[in-house]
Amino acid sequence: LFCIPQQRLTVAAVRQLEEANTQLNDRAQETFDTLLVELRELREALNVSAEQMLGELGLELEVHDARQEWKGHDSVANLIDAEVRPPLRECLDQVAAMLHALSNKLTHQEEALHLAVTGVLSFFTNLAKRQELLKKRVEEFEVNYNGEVEDCEKDFEDTCERNENRMKELHGEIDDAAHHETLDELKQQTFDHLDQMAVGYRDHADQLLCIHNRYPGEAQALIRKETRGYCQDLGLALDPAEETVALAAERAAATAILEAEAVAAAEAAHAPAADEDEAARAARLEALAAAVEAAKAKVHQDAESRETEAVEAETAAFEGLEEKSLWCATDGTALGGGTGCKVLEKKTLEELRGTVLQEPKPEADADADAADAADAADVDGEAESHGDEPVFADGTQALDTLSFDHGWFEENLAGLRDAIFQNLQSQKRYLDRVDIPAACEEVRRDLDQRLRRHTNRKGEVQVEWYVPRYGTVSKHKDKFERHLISVAHKCQDQDDVVEKALQEVEEVEEKFKQDLVSLQDRLGEAETLPVLTSFERQASDLLSGFKDFCKSAVKTLLELSSKAPQALQKDNQAFLMMCKKGEEQYSEPEIAYYGGEIQELNQTLDERMQQRAQKAHELEGQIDEKCKAPMQVFSEAYAAAVESLCASKGYGRKYGEPRRKAQERVRTLIARAKTVGANIEILLDYVKSMLALPIEEGGIEVATMPPLPRIISIRQFFARGGESWTFPAECLGMLYVAVCTMAELGTHLGAFKEGYASKYELSAVPGLRILREDACLMPSSDEQQEVHRKAEAAKKALSDNSAEDREEAESTVQLSRSLEASASLREDSLLRVLGPLMKSEKFNNEIQLVIKASHEAYAGQAGGTPDFMQKFLSDMQVSCEHARQEACRSLRDWGDELRESTLLKLGDSLFSELTSRALTELSQTAHDSHQATVQLWIENDKKRAAHEKGLNPRLADANKRAELQ
Numbered sequence: 001l002f003c004i005p006q007q008r009l010t011v012a013a014v015r016q017l018e019e020a021n022t023q024l025n026d027r028a029q030e031t032f033d034t035l036l037v038e039l040r041e042l043r044e045a046l047n048v049s050a051e052q053m054l055g056e057l058g059l060e061l062e063v064h065d066a067r068q069e070w071k072g073h074d075s076v077a078n079l080i081d082a083e084v085r086p087p088l089r090e091c092l093d094q095v096a097a098m099l100h101a102l103s104n105k106l107t108h109q110e111e112a113l114h115l116a117v118t119g120v121l122s123f124f125t126n127l128a129k130r131q132e133l134l135k136k137r138v139e140e141f142e143v144n145y146n147g148e149v150e151d152c153e154k155d156f157e158d159t160c161e162r163n164e165n166r167m168k169e170l171h172g173e174i175d176d177a178a179h180h181e182t183l184d185e186l187k188q189q190t191f192d193h194l195d196q197m198a199v200g201y202r203d204h205a206d207q208l209l210c211i212h213n214r215y216p217g218e219a220q221a222l223i224r225k226e227t228r229g230y231c232q233d234l235g236l237a238l239d240p241a242e243e244t245v246a247l248a249a250e251r252a253a254a255t256a257i258l259e260a261e262a263v264a265a266a267e268a269a270h271a272p273a274a275d276e277d278e279a280a281r282a283a284r285l286e287a288l289a290a291a292v293e294a295a296k297a298k299v300h301q302d303a304e305s306r307e308t309e310a311v312e313a314e315t316a317a318f319e320g321l322e323e324k325s326l327w328c329a330t331d332g333t334a335l336g337g338g339t340g341c342k343v344l345e346k347k348t349l350e351e352l353r354g355t356v357l358q359e360p361k362p363e364a365d366a367d368a369d370a371a372d373a374a375d376a377a378d379v380d381g382e383a384e385s386h387g388d389e390p391v392f393a394d395g396t397q398a399l400d401t402l403s404f405d406h407g408w409f410e411e412n413l414a415g416l417r418d419a420i421f422q423n424l425q426s427q428k429r430y431l432d433r434v435d436i437p438a439a440c441e442e443v444r445r446d447l448d449q450r451l452r453r454h455t456n457r458k459g460e461v462q463v464e465w466y467v468p469r470y471g472t473v474s475k476h477k478d479k480f481e482r483h484l485i486s487v488a489h490k491c492q493d494q495d496d497v498v499e500k501a502l503q504e505v506e507e508v509e510e511k512f513k514q515d516l517v518s519l520q521d522r523l524g525e526a527e528t529l530p531v532l533t534s535f536e537r538q539a540s541d542l543l544s545g546f547k548d549f550c551k552s553a554v555k556t557l558l559e560l561s562s563k564a565p566q567a568l569q570k571d572n573q574a575f576l577m578m579c580k581k582g583e584e585q586y587s588e589p590e591i592a593y594y595g596g597e598i599q600e601l602n603q604t605l606d607e608r609m610q611q612r613a614q615k616a617h618e619l620e621g622q623i624d625e626k627c628k629a630p631m632q633v634f635s636e637a638y639a640a641a642v643e644s645l646c647a648s649k650g651y652g653r654k655y656g657e658p659r660r661k662a663q664e665r666v667r668t669l670i671a672r673a674k675t676v677g678a679n680i681e682i683l684l685d686y687v688k689s690m691l692a693l694p695i696e697e698g699g700i701e702v703a704t705m706p707p708l709p710r711i712i713s714i715r716q717f718f719a720r721g722g723e724s725w726t727f728p729a730e731c732l733g734m735l736y737v738a739v740c741t742m743a744e745l746g747t748h749l750g751a752f753k754e755g756y757a758s759k760y761e762l763s764a765v766p767g768l769r770i771l772r773e774d775a776c777l778m779p780s781s782d783e784q785q786e787v788h789r790k791a792e793a794a795k796k797a798l799s800d801n802s803a804e805d806r807e808e809a810e811s812t813v814q815l816s817r818s819l820e821a822s823a824s825l826r827e828d829s830l831l832r833v834l835g836p837l838m839k840s841e842k843f844n845n846e847i848q849l850v851i852k853a854s855h856e857a858y859a860g861q862a863g864g865t866p867d868f869m870q871k872f873l874s875d876m877q878v879s880c881e882h883a884r885q886e887a888c889r890s891l892r893d894w895g896d897e898l899r900e901s902t903l904l905k906l907g908d909s910l911f912s913e914l915t916s917r918a919l920t921e922l923s924q925t926a927h928d929s930h931q932a933t934v935q936l937w938i939e940n941d942k943k944r945a946a947h948e949k950g951l952n953p954r955l956a957d958a959n960k961r962a963e964l965q
Helices: 011-064 076-176 180-234 240-269 278-318 349-357 362-379 406-431 436-455 457-521 529-561 563-581 588-649 657-691 715-721 727-749 781-800 806-839 843-857 867-950 958-964
Strands: 236-238 343-345
Touching: 011 076, 076 180, 076 349, 076 406, 076 457, 076 588, 180 236, 180 240, 180 406, 180 436, 180 457, 236 240, 240 278, 349 406, 436 457, 457 529, 457 563, 457 588, 529 563, 529 588, 563 588, 657 727, 657 806, 657 843, 657 867, 715 806, 727 806, 727 867, 781 806, 843 867
Parallel strands: none
Antiparallel strands: 236 343
């Protein structure tokens, strides 16, 4: 341990040696226990040998039987007990006492050595801990010093960066200033900030100088504190006079730290809120000040109470140190001065050795010797004590005493003291290597350089920042004022246009009224309704012109209330966009300011828009009212003139109602005939398109049919009657409906000659079984009713499952459905094609009814039917007769076409399609029959082949008849 350099002394190294010593102690204890066992065995062997020797001696004496030599004893045993055994016992007791003394001495020596080694290890463990703590605190001190310097520099750099950023912000704000007043305020704020920056430079220098100036004192305090700890272990002490001052300074520093922590805790407890107002802030600051004062008072109170205890402890610790001398070398040189402390020798090397080795005091040693003597006396009451050390019979030492050499140990302790203080001095020199004056001089030099550079910045702000921006702001304001003046002139021009438009409306209104009065005076000159209508049309034209002019004025006003102000607002927006482009160096605050001004200007324009829009809407709402009064007067005069003219001429709704009714009925009658004629043409065209279809193998499929006419479709009746669709049925059905329609239309028009008219009436046209190919005409009504009755009975029987012949019943029901669908086909189709004409009177009869109704309408008037009405009825009869004859000629043309073309093609198409379909069905039936009997033919062919194979001459025998069959 003494050989380990002080700089490398660690707790781990001491503990490693302690573990090695523990292992050595364990091995020594094992050896010691083995030795004690051997000694006990030796003592027991001596006792056994002594008894054996006495026994052998008794036997030899009995053999010799020299009783005269027995000294008067009766037996050999008594002789041996009286003469031989006592000396032998004395020798054995001496051996036992020596063995006991050896055991005790070894035990005491082991305990003493263990205690001494434990003390040394504890001593060096404390020194190692203090060495590690010294290194740690020196490193921490250096790190803290460098950290404070770096933190101070970093904080200063951050502060400088914030200041420069603030300067940039102020520069940006100056560049963004929109007003001269704002520019002046920002310049003053910049100057104030520059002054604050200069103060900050000085504060930073003062703070850094304070850190550098604290360094020597704090380094000395650290070395003193570590020296104090080492002195406690090395039996030394520091000068009480110096210690009193140093300890007081340490307590004051600790109190300052506690005070700072208390103040920080109070500030944290009274942190500002996010939405704090002025009143709350004032209350918080007041409460914070009270809390800080209370915290400081509590810290000082606790410090005062600890101060008393600390002073008492110092007094007790320094007691007796006044008599101690300085710690000096053999030549009288004072030691420990290299640490900057005056060191006193509290304990000599001998006292320190006793403390480290935990040696007992002399009184304790005497007591231990007395106890050993008493133990020896107990072993052998008659033996004398031979002192503390066990000896042999010849007086030589039976056991060597092991212990530390006091001189060697004290010499190493002295060297250890020197090494520790040299280490402390080296640590102090390491800390003192920092050149504090040079560092302080560098701080002052940097401060001077910064202040010299900083002095010229105000001029830079004035010349390079303020003056150019002042001119730019002036130019921008002038440009904005010119824009405002331009917008004001344009807005005033628009207001003038609005007033002019309203004035023109009033002038046109006056002219409109005058023109209406002039037309009203000319109404009495009209002899016909068209002339009156022309006057009304002129008034309407005047009204339309006036309305159009008013609407044009309204449109103009609306444009002036929307587009024109919006154009000015667009100009405002264009000015704002020009500001935002950056070419004119408009700042954001300027853009915001001018944007606000333009917004107010736009609001003013919006108000003008609303005012103009209100005038436009007022004018728009007054248009009808301006037109109503003049037109109402004119309308009343016009109505009186029309009434007078209609009464004399039969015009108008009231006096011309009979003529209109007659005209409407005639037109309806002619329209019906024309509609039926158009439907006939559609049906005939469809029939011709069907006849033009090519006949394919297997007949014509429904998918290849031309599109159905829009008026009727007979295919649905096939599904209703349960019959299959066929091309002949479709073709005959359409042709049948067309022929019936032609017959009915000819009857209605009176197109047939009187001798043949009855043959062409609709009731005379026979009913055809269109849906079935195996039947031609419809049965009579009685037969149809009988079929329907049987079908109802068959349905009931089928529903009750009581039909004897189910197939016949189903056939009856199907026949009934087919007849019903065929009858519906004729009625529905004719109703769709003829429409109202189907149930109307004949054409000429309808005309006579119209004439009769017209005469009846004038029956109550004087003079009967007026001349204009009689002329109208005469002309109507002529035009109706012409229309009837035209329709009859069309009917004749359709008949000629059917007779000369359509019916000639009908037979070929129908029979060709029927033949092709019949052949296809026959072929399919034959194929189906073949497929049904092909298996039977195969089996018969196999049997025939087998029979032919088995047919041979031997079957000619009559006995083979059965086999032959």
